[in-house]
Amino acid sequence: MANQAKHHRTVTGLVLGALMMFGFGFALVPLYDVFCEITGLNGKVDLVQAEPSTFIDHSRQVKLQMVAVNNETMPWRFRPVSSMVELAPGEMHQTAYLARNLTEGFMIAQAVPSVSPSEAAPYLEKINCFCFERQPLKGQEEKEMPLVVSISPELPEHIHTITLSYTLFDITPEQKAELAGQGRSSL
Amino acid sequence: MNTSVAVSHHHGPASGISRWLFTTNHKDIGTLYLWFSFLMFLTGGCMALLIRAELFQPGLQLIQPDFFNQMTTMHGLIMVFGAVMPAFVGLANWMIPLMVGAPDMALPRMNNWSFWILPFAFAMMISTLFMDGGAPNFGWTFYAPLSTTYAPPSVTFFIFAVHMMGISSIMGAINIIATILNLRAPGMTMMKLPLFVWTWLITAFLLIAVMPVLAGVVTMMLMDIHFGTSFFDAAGGGDPVLFQHVFWFFGHPEVYIMILPAFGIVSEIIPTFARKKLFGYASMVYATASIAVLSFVVWAHHMFTVGLPLAGELFFMFATMLIAVPTGVKVFNWVATMFRGSMTFETPMLFALAFVVLFTIGGFSGLMLAIAPVDFQYHDTYFVVAHFHYVLVPGAVFAIMAGAYYWLPKWCGNYYNETMGKVHFWCNFIGVNITFFPMHFIGLAGMPRRIPDYALQFADFNAIATVGAFIFGFSQLIFLYNVISCIRNSKPASDRVWEGSHGLEWTVASPAPYHSFSEPPQVK
Ligand SMILES: [Cu+2]
Numbered sequence: 001m002a003n004q005a006k007h008h009r010t011v012t013g014l015v016l017g018a019l020m021m022f023g024f025g026f027a028l029v030p031l032y033d034v035f036c037e038i039t040g041l042n043g044k045v046d047l048v049q050a051e052p053s054t055f056i057d058h059s060r061q062v063k064l065q066m067v068a069v070n071n072e073t074m075p076w077r078f079r080p081v082s083s084m085v086e087l088a089p090g091e092m093h094q095t096a097y098l099a100r101n102l103t104e105g106f107m108i109a110q111a112v113p114s115v116s117p118s119e120a121a122p123y124l125e126k127i128n129c130f131c132f133e134r135q136p137l138k139g140q141e142e143k144e145m146p147l148v149v150s151i152s153p154e155l156p157e158h159i160h161t162i163t164l165s166y167t168l169f170d171i172t173p174e175q176k177a178e179l180a181g182q183g184r185s186s187l
Numbered sequence: 188m189n190t191s192v193a194v195s196h197h198h199g200p201a202s203g204i205s206r207w208l209f210t211t212n213h214k215d216i217g218t219l220y221l222w223f224s225f226l227m228f229l230t231g232g233c234m235a236l237l238i239r240a241e242l243f244q245p246g247l248q249l250i251q252p253d254f255f256n257q258m259t260t261m262h263g264l265i266m267v268f269g270a271v272m273p274a275f276v277g278l279a280n281w282m283i284p285l286m287v288g289a290p291d292m293a294l295p296r297m298n299n300w301s302f303w304i305l306p307f308a309f310a311m312m313i314s315t316l317f318m319d320g321g322a323p324n325f326g327w328t329f330y331a332p333l334s335t336t337y338a339p340p341s342v343t344f345f346i347f348a349v350h351m352m353g354i355s356s357i358m359g360a361i362n363i364i365a366t367i368l369n370l371r372a373p374g375m376t377m378m379k380l381p382l383f384v385w386t387w388l389i390t391a392f393l394l395i396a397v398m399p400v401l402a403g404v405v406t407m408m409l410m411d412i413h414f415g416t417s418f419f420d421a422a423g424g425g426d427p428v429l430f431q432h433v434f435w436f437f438g439h440p441e442v443y444i445m446i447l448p449a450f451g452i453v454s455e456i457i458p459t460f461a462r463k464k465l466f467g468y469a470s471m472v473y474a475t476a477s478i479a480v481l482s483f484v485v486w487a488h489h490m491f492t493v494g495l496p497l498a499g500e501l502f503f504m505f506a507t508m509l510i511a512v513p514t515g516v517k518v519f520n521w522v523a524t525m526f527r528g529s530m531t532f533e534t535p536m537l538f539a540l541a542f543v544v545l546f547t548i549g550g551f552s553g554l555m556l557a558i559a560p561v562d563f564q565y566h567d568t569y570f571v572v573a574h575f576h577y578v579l580v581p582g583a584v585f586a587i588m589a590g591a592y593y594w595l596p597k598w599c600g601n602y603y604n605e606t607m608g609k610v611h612f613w614c615n616f617i618g619v620n621i622t623f624f625p626m627h628f629i630g631l632a633g634m635p636r637r638i639p640d641y642a643l644q645f646a647d648f649n650a651i652a653t654v655g656a657f658i659f660g661f662s663q664l665i666f667l668y669n670v671i672s673c674i675r676n677s678k679p680a681s682d683r684v685w686e687g688s689h690g691l692e693w694t695v696a697s698p699a700p701y702h703s704f705s706e707p708p709q710v711k
Contacts, residue, residue, distance in 0.1 A: 006369040007293050014361045018399045025403025025433060029418060032429050071422065112421050118496065169422030 056090035057153040063087075064151065067165040068097060074170045075102050076109060076137070081144070089153040096144045097130060097166065101137035109135045111145075111166045120162045123152040131166065199701045208303075211295035213280045214699060218598075219302050220277025221591070225667070227269030227309065228584075232660050234262040239622075239656040242649050245641055255639035256324035257316065263327025267445065268352045269309050271579065274587045275448040276301075276359045279387050282594060283363060285692035285699065286381045288372025288708045293365035301358035308351035315341035326637060328438070331419035331430040335411045342412065346405045353398045360391035360398075367391075372691070374710035378472070381690050382465065385472050386451030389479045393440045393447075396483075401437040404430065428493050435486035443482045446578060447475055449546075449586030450517060453539045455690075456593050457521050460536035461528030462687040467520040474513035481510050491562045500559040507557035511550065518547055533685075534608030538589035541581055541616050549577030552627065567637075570630025576623045580659075581616075588615070588666070595673055596680035600698030603673040607665060614662030621655025 064087055066080040077100040087093050101107050111131040115121040126132075130145030137143060151162065200206045200215065207219060238258050241249045250258070280298065284291055292298045315322040320339035323329065334342060367380070367388050380388075407418040407430075417423025419430045450471075458465045465471065487495060487503040495503070521543050530536070552574040556562055565571060596602050625648035630636075634645045641649065680697040691710070695703045 003293075003369060007365050010365045010368055011294070011361055014364060014395055018357050018361075018395050020399075021396050022399035022403050025400040025436075026407070028400075028403075028433050028436065029407075029429065032426070032432060110422055112424075118494070167421065171422055 054090075055153055056088055058088050060157075061086045061088055062151055062155065062159065063161040064093070064149070065161065065163045066095070066097075067163060069165060069167045071167050071169045074109070074168050076100060076107070076168060077102055078166075078168045087151055089151045089155050092127065092148060092150045094146070094148050096146050098142065098144055099135060099137065099168070100142040101139055104139040106136065106138050107170060107172045109137070110169050110171045111135070112169060114165045114167070116163045116165065117159065120155065120159050123155040123159075124162060124164060125150050125152055134171065209299065211291070211299050212701060213284050213292045213295070213298065214598075214701065216292075216298050216302050217277045217279075217281030220273050220280060223302070223305060224270050224272075224274035224277060224587075227265050227273070229663065230313070231262050231265035231270055232663065234258045234265070236656060236660050238262060239653040241639055242641070243653040244650065245643055245646050247640055250639065252639045253321060253324055256326075256637065257322040259637050260323045260326055260329075261313070261316070264312065264323075265309070266579070267327065267441070268349075269305075271445050271583050271587070272356065273305060275387075275390070275445075275583075276356075276363075278383075278448070278452070278587070278590050278594075279359075279363055281598065282692060283366055283384055283387060284370070285597075285695065285703060286384050286690060287367060287370060287375055288691050288704050288710065289366055289370035290702065290704050290707075292362050293370055294362045297358050298362050301355045301362065304351050304355040304358075308348045308355065311344050311351070312348035315339075315344050318344070328434060329408075330434070331408060331411070331427050335408050335419055338412070343409070346409050349405045350402055353402045356394050356398050360394035363387055363391045364395075372704070372707040372710050375691075378469065379710065381451075382454035382468070382471055382475075383448070383451035386447045386454075386475050389475050390444050390447045393444050393479055393482070397437040397440040397444075400433065401441075404433045404437065407433075428490075431490050431493060432486070435489045436483075438489065439486045440479070440482040442575075442578070443478060445583045446546075447479070449542065449583045450475065452586045452590040452593075453521065453542050456535050456539040456589055457524050457543075459593075459685050459687040459689070460533060460539075461525045461530050463524055463528040465520070466523035466526075467516070470516055471520055474516045477513045478510060481506065481513075485510065488557055488559075488562075491559045492566045504557055504559040508554065511554055514550055518543060518550075531686075533592075534603075534605060534612055535589045535593035537609065537612045537616075538585045538592065541612070542585045542589065545581030545585070545619070546578060549574060549579075549582055552577060565630065567635055568630040569626040569634045569636055572636050573623050573626035573630055576626070580623065581619050585615070585619075588612075591670075593685075594692075595670065596684045597692060597695075597697050597699055599674045600680055600696075601673050601677035602680050602684075603669050603677065607669045611662055611665040611669065614658055614665065618655050618657075618659030618662060622652050622659055623655075625649075625652050 063084060065084050066082070068078045068080055070076065070078055077098070079098055081096045081098060085093060085095065097111075099109070113126075113129070113131050115124050126147070126149050128146060128148040130147060135143070135145060149164070200210070200212065207215065210216060210219075237250065238255065241247070241255060280292065283289075318339075318341040320341060323334070323339065323342055323345045325333035325338060329345075367384055371380075407416070410416040411418050411420060411425075417425040419425050419427050421427065454465055454471060485503055485507045487499060488507045491500060491503070532540075552570070556565055556571065556574055592603060592608055629645045629648045632645065634641055682695070682697050683693045684697060685693075691704075691708060692699075694708065
């Protein structure tokens with residue numbers, strides 16, 4: 001029957017459309033990251049090591065505030081060595097965050113950075129950051145975690161203050177699962 | 188061919204339960220959808236009444252906060268996916284083949300499947316109420332990480348229920364598109380299609396575009412919960428705001444899925460009782476299509492407060508306001524259709540008129556919410572609750588009621604009781620406004636949504652809203668009684684049913700025979 005052939009064509013097209021949209025839903029994940037990376041919109045900073053800049057713009061000073069946040073019930077003591085510094089764009093700044101595992105047991109933490117205003121995110125360059133790695137600490141152990149940052153001289157003129165915030169997450173259970181061979185399939 | 192085969196091919200419905208289990212007849216399946224959606228409407232309605240009863244007075248009287256959250260979540264999910272959407276699919280099943288002159292839906296066996304998935308999906312979802320840790324309690328929008336890291340264990344069942352509903356909707360949409368594109372009677376060109384058919388065609392395309400995205404987002408949740416991925420988990424490099432983007436990419440077109448068929452129903456009813464042709468048919472079609480297209484670029488108006496950049500806020504604000512233009516065209520056309528018409532006010536017309544007025548109020552409060560700077564005050568308050576209930580209850584639900592009364596005589600061959608219909612309408616109209624109008628004020632005054640207890644200054648308006656909710660809720664029993672007595676025995680209806688009716692569906696007998704348009708009609 002002619003109708004059956006017509007239905008077949010219509011249905012095939014529509015099913016393909018639905019499958020494409022299912023794929024599109026997942027494609028939104030990398031698209032979102034790419035979009036945010038290009039525009040720096042969500043204050044997310046990529047966890048990539050930056051090259052130190054050679055040019056220093058001495059004509060202006062930018063305030064860099066450093067903030068430490070513990071996620072939910074994360075029991076560590078976590079704070080920056082100094083909470084504010086004034087920097088010339090291009091100048092390299094070396095500082096650190098202090099972490100102390102207040103529990104008796106071994107734990108692993110991961111710090112996730114965020115920059116505000118989000119417009120400044122692409123211009124904050126981390127030459128070395130403790131957030132590049134997971135931080136394992138034994139019970140009651142304390143550690144100074146190094147951070148080397150600079151602000152790109154391309155930073156827009158109207159930005160005078162940048163806040164760099166680290167949130168510390170407890171990732172111990174996931175790590176144990178990985179050791180047990182069950183694995184986290186993505187980071 | 189021997190005669191018994193020929194007879195069995197043209198006989199009426201099978202008898203007993205197997206008629207309903209194995210039916211591939213579009214009228215049977217439409218009936219199943221409609222009864223199912225009414226059952227879900229009552230279920231979700233009972234939950235709403237429990238919510239309103241708790242909010243009658245400040246303080247905690249009846250239920251605990253966690254159970255309150257389960258009620259708001261389940262109420263939303265059941266009403267959206269169980270009541271409104273299946274009701275529209277039921278109306279589509281019944282009416283689209285009759286309106287385009289087709290003998291049945293294009294894919295009758297798949298039609299049976301798309302219905303029978305639903306009772307299983309909702310049984311699974313409602314069963315979560317009895318599980319350890321209770322039902323989902325994170326709101327019908329199930330934002331991560333509430334629905335992942337902090338979710339009760341029953342969330343997995345919720346995810347599978349959503350998957351099943353999604354598959355059901357997509358199959359239903361495919362069927363509707365295939366029917367409209369391939370089974371139109373000779374002479375029934377696209378620009379002659381009744382508006383209900385047009386709006387459903389566009390709705391079906393929206394369903395196919397966004398239900399898979401919903402399936403995608405719940406799949407990501409499932410993977411975050413059980414397979415250690417970090418789509419929405421910041422510790423692992425994910426982003427909870429991403430959830431909201433993906434969800435609302437589905438969610439905004441979803442609200443049009445729940446309103447475009449309503450536009451279609453009202454566009455059928457108003458011309459009938461104004462005894463005039465619909466004003467601006469072509470502009471109605473184009474307005475519907477442009478609303479559908481715009482619905483894909485406005486999703487972040489639900490997210491003004493998550494920290495969008497200024498450019499984003501402005502874009503989504505203006506894009507959202509732009510939708511008011513085609514919507515305004517529609518309202519204008521309905522009013523113009525009534526202008527100097529010889530109107531009568533039977534129950535379907537009353538519901539349709541209430542739809543036009545009250546949906547417009549909901550549209551206006553939507554316009555207020557679209558203004559990004561003031562949305563910071565309205566966000567997550569009862570003002571939002573008032574807004575979306577105005578577009579969904581006297582919007583979508585009233586249109587469904589209007590359609591049910593309008594086509595009921597065609598379905599069962601008898602007129603319903605007109606007086607009882609009018610009583611039902613006035614109880615609904617008064618009940619809805621008493622329930623939801625005060626919510627605008629308590630919202631503007633700052634009462635947050637989804638809370639079981641509230642500050643004392645909101646007490647009076649909450650008590651009023653609760654009274655309205657009970658009027659609205661219990662008046663649905665009048666409707667139920669009216670429908671049952673209409674099916675059983677009542678004044679027989681003529682084929683045309685209404686004096687001003689027009690279109691192919693009124694050319695078949697009342698009640699519509701089990702098989703209609705086996706020979707396609709000629710449309711001039
Ligand atoms: Cu929206």
